[in-house]
Amino acid sequence: MEVDAAKMIGAGIAAIALGGAGVGIGHIFGNYLAGALRNPAAAAGQRGTLFLGFAFAEATGLIGFAVAMLILFG
Numbered sequence: 415m416e417v418d419a420a421k422m423i424g425a426g427i428a429a430i431a432l433g434g435a436g437v438g439i440g441h442i443f444g445n446y447l448a449g450a451l452r453n454p455a456a457a458a459g460q461r462g463t464l465f466l467g468f469a470f471a472e473a474t475g476l477i478g479f480a481v482a483m484l485i486l487f488g
Contacts, residue, residue, distance in 0.1 A: 434475070
C-alpha cells in the first residue's frame with residue numbers, strides 16, 4: 415500500500431518536467447517572435463537556434479514523461 419503511494423508521488427514529481435517543458439517552449443517561441451518583430455531581417459538567421467531550443471525543451475518533457483511511466487509501471 416505504501417509503495418503504491420510512493421510510486422504515485424514519485425511519478426507526479428517526475429511529471430513536473432512536462433509543465434516545465436511547456437513553459438520553456440512558450441518562452442522560446444515568445445522571445446523569437448519578439449525578436450523577429452523588432453528585426454525581421456535577422457529572423458531567418460535565428461530559425462535554426464529556435465528549433466534547437468525547441469528540441470531541447472521538448473526532449474526534457476519527454477524524458478520526464480518516460481521517467482514517470484517507468485516509476486509507475488516499472
